[in-house]
Amino acid sequence: MTSLPWLDQKELWFPDPEQALDDPDGLLAIGGDLSTRRLILAYQSGIFPWFSDDQPILWWSPNPRxxxxxxxxxxxxxxxxxxxxxxxxxxxxxxxxxxxxxxxxxxxxxxxxxxxxxxxxxxxxxxxxxxxxxxxxxxxxxxxxxxxxxxxxxxxxxxxxxxxxxxxxxxxxxxxxxxxxxxxxxxxxxxxxxxxxxxxxxxxxxxxxxxxxxxxxxERPGHDAWDIQWRWPGPEGQPRSTRRVK
Incomplete structure (x- = not known):
């Protein structure tokens, strides 16, 4: 398997997601920590942690998504x-x-x-x-x-x-x-x-x-607080159907 970068807990960075492995799909880096700063940077970069208790922290960015x-x-x-x-x-x-x-x-x-x-x-x-x-x-x-x-x-x-x-x-x-x-x-x-x-x-x-x-x-969120106010329109409402986004 191609050598993966090990992340240092003292340095906050991630490799380019395009460098992720094809097999296993999307594995990008190992190590680091689960600090809030690192997690926020990961999500902003299209990366997420996924590992088990018996593994080091593994960071992923699969293709396709x-x-x-x-x-x-x-x-x-x-x-x-x-x-x-x-x-x-x-x-x-x-x-x-x-x-x-x-x-x-x-x-x-x-x-x-x-x-x-x-x-x-x-x-x-x-x-x-x-x-x-x-x-x-x-x-x-x-x-x-x-x-x-x-x-x-x-x-x-x-x-x-x-x-x-x-x-x-x-x-x-x-x-x-x-x-x-x-x-x-x-x-x-x-x-x-x-x-x-x-x-x-x-x-x-x-x-x-x-x-x-x-x-x-x-972009700024179009709301101040998280609250599920949307409601299904009821028996008279039309269900949504899948449509392609251009």
Whole structure:
């Protein structure tokens, strides 16, 4: 395998994402730390950490990149019926600590959300940079959630969980609607999955992603606080359908 740069904790930098390996796809650098300054620089540069407890910190920038343009969210007929019922209540930043820990606990294939990661992202949450989105059932129970990073007009989705059928899908629809209303350009999904692709996400070349990202993170957000005010229009509303962004 090609030699990768080791990052020094004292020096804050990342190599050019275009230098990332093809195999494993997107592996860019090793080491460094999970300080808030380094994490912010990473996301601004199109890079994210992904590693296990028994590994050093690994930094990634895959090619292609899985993204969701907020106005491309796809609402299937079955999901529309669930949305029409208004069964779930969607909120933001009400339970960040519970969301990130449930994301760690509910992953059947294991987790990269280590205690150090939880501590670092919790600090970013205190700084108003990391956010959680929650889905609550009618009994007031937290049954779905996502956490991620908001910089400029880009949201970087990190992980999600779902304890009831459709909780995460309803959450995604509301989040996309809110991001679009705020004028966000893009939601970074990092690595593709069948669930994300069915919701309207797609892959784009890393170079295009980085170009969109540079502009998006430099723009001021179109809101002051994180609050999911967007609501599905109800049975009479028209579901969104995937359309191509020029």
């Amino acid at each position: 899985c993204v969701l343009f907020p106005d491309e969210i796809h609402v299937a007929r079955s999901l529309r019926r669930t949305l029409n019922r208004q069964y779930f209540t969607i909120t933001a930043d009400r339970a960040f600590s519970r969301v990130i820990r449930l994301c760690a606990r509910t992953r059947a294939e294991g987790t990269w959300i280590t205690e150090d990661m939880i501590a670092s992202y919790s600090e970013l949450h205190r700084q108003g940079i990391a956010h959680s989105i929650e889905a609550w059932n009618p009994n007031g129970e937290l049954v779905g959630g996502m956490y991620g990073i908001g910089l400029g007009r880009c949201f970087f989705g990190e992980s999600m969980f779902s304890l009831e059928t459709n909780a995460s899908r309803v959450l995604m629809v509301h989040l996309a609607g809110q991001l679009e209303s705020w004028g966000y350009s893009i939601m970074d999904c990092q690595v593709e999955s069948g669930h994300l692709l069915r919701m309207g996400a797609r892959t784009i070349p890393r170079r295009r992603f980085l170009s969109i990202l540079r502009e998006a993170v430099s």
